[in-house]
Amino acid sequence: MTSISIIGTGKMGSAIAEVAARAGANIQIIRRRAGAGSAPERADAEYGVAGDELTGDLVVLAVPYEAYPNILEHYRDRLSGKIVIDISNPIDFTTYDELLVPADSSTAVELSKALPAGVTVVKAFNVNLGDTLSTGTNGTTPTTVLFAGDDPEAKIAVAALIEASGLRAVDTGPLSRARELEAMGFLQIVLAAIGKTHYESGFTLLP
Amino acid sequence: MTSISIIGTGKMGSAIAEVAARAGANIQIIRRRAGAGSAPERADAEYGVAGDELTGDLVVLAVPYEAYPNILEHYRDRLSGKIVIDISNPIDFTTYDELLVPADSSTAVELSKALPAGVTVVKAFNVNLGDTLSTGTNGTTPTTVLFAGDDPEAKIAVAALIEASGLRAVDTGPLSRARELEAMGFLQIVLAAIGKTHYESGFTLLP
Known part of the structure; x- marks a missing residue:
């Protein structure tokens, strides 16, 4: 059975926990400290705090990009063999006008460079x-x-979780394609912020 | 009444001619030479060849990005007061893996830099x-x-054409946002090429 550790208890962390629950995965949720987080506790998840052993084969970083260094401090050398899922949109929220990563890169590629060899990153x-x-x-x-990554097996595992949850998984290519995924995520959040779409909808890909 | 000159007779040029016709605009279509182009001639358009005077207030460059230098040779100094609409997706079609503009820029910004002051570029x-x-x-x-640009009046003119045609026009921000629009256009074309969406559909923005 798929097992997943979700680091972060915000809106995206909670939404991905729901995805994982529908897929029947074993769920671990890592909070900053016991009892922290605004979301109600799930009966179907185990809880831990930052620094605890990660039990999931998939590890979702559901924290703002600015918090990645802190997460890496705890876990950088404890991710061997795991698939790390980068979900971040590194928007500068003071201006809503640019991204916090080099223009020719992405959070996913930067994260991959910051991790030891053997840890696989998938953008999703x-x-x-x-x-x-x-x-x-x-x-x-x-x-x-939409997802992207360089490791075929890791991509199959991520797609399997998504599809088991009743969603459609679409492989957009190598991890470098995260640059375009982050550009699109940026656009979507800007459009939601100015009311051109709703936080309940946004972009969709028609078949 | 809105007037539009469309340079190019390919699929996108023909589609934008149809948009303009639904909006009741005066349409000029510029071909490489008389009789050129695979699309049937429109009864509601005037035709010209590259080098002819452009009659439209809006000028659409419906040619591949690689053909821009040739267009600029003809028209660079004859666009004063006009609104140039850049529709290009500068994909390297030999690899489908990267864009032909600097990572921190866009065809729209590069085009704007190549044009004299007083010529406005809108990405759409x-x-x-x-x-x-x-x-x-x-x-x-x-x-x-989706469109982007720096000149409010130019954006109003482009949005008016789009809306008069029964489509939804969504302002995504300054011309620098063309970088993200081009990233999204790239993604969409890649996904259509590998059959993850159809050329009749693609991404849509839900309200």
């Missing part, structure tokens, strides 16, 4: 507004999750 | 697969046209 979920993951639909179609 | 239509413009719908919703 960053073009999904949280509610479309919780409900499983976006408009009239199942929610599509 | 590059995230629309042609058929969604011709038909006016994408899935269950009117086709959304």
Whole structure:
């Protein structure tokens, strides 16, 4: 059975926990400290705090990009053999006008460079507004999750989780494609912020 | 009444001619030479060849990005007061793996730099697969046209054309946002090429 550790208890962390629950995965949720986080506790998840052993084969970093260094401090050398899922949109929220990564790169590629060899990064979920993951639909179609990565087996594992949850998984290519996924995630959040789309919908990919 | 000159007779040029016709605009279509182009001639358009005077207030460059230098040779100094619409997706079609502009820029910004002061560039239509413009719908919703630019009046003129044609116009911000629009256009074309979406559909923005 798939097992997943979700680091972070915000909106996206909670939405991905719901995705994992629908897929029947074993779920571990890592909080900053016991009892922290605004989301109600799930009966179907185990809880831990930052620094605890990660039990999931998949590890989701559901924290803002700025918090990655802190997460890496705890876990950088304890991720061997795991698949790390980067969901971040590194928007400068003071201006809503640029991204916090080099223009020719992405958080996913930067994260991959910061991790030891043997830890695989897959970019996924960053073009999904949280509610479309919780409900499983976006408009009239199942929610599509775009993802990218360099390791075929890791991509199969991530796609399997997504599909088992009733969502549509679409492989967009190598990890370098995270640059375009992050550009699209940026656009979507900007458009939601100015009311051109809703946080319950956003972009969808028609079949 | 809006007037538009469309340089190029390919799929996108033809689709934008259809958009302009639905909006009741005066249409000029510029071909490489008389009789050139695979599209049937429109009864509601005037035709010219590259080098002819442009009659439209809006000028659409509906040619591949690689052909821009040739267009600029003809028209660079004859665009004063006009609004130039850049629709290009500068994909390297030999690899389908990267864009032909600097990572921190866009064709729209590069074009703007290559034009004299006083010529306004608006990025638009590059995230629309042609058929969604011709038909006016994408899935269950009117086709959304994302655009970006720095000149408010130019953006109003472009949005007016789009809306008069029954489509939805969505302002995504300054011309620098063309970088993200081109990243999204790139993703969409890659996904259509590998069959993850159809050339009749692609991405849509839900309200």
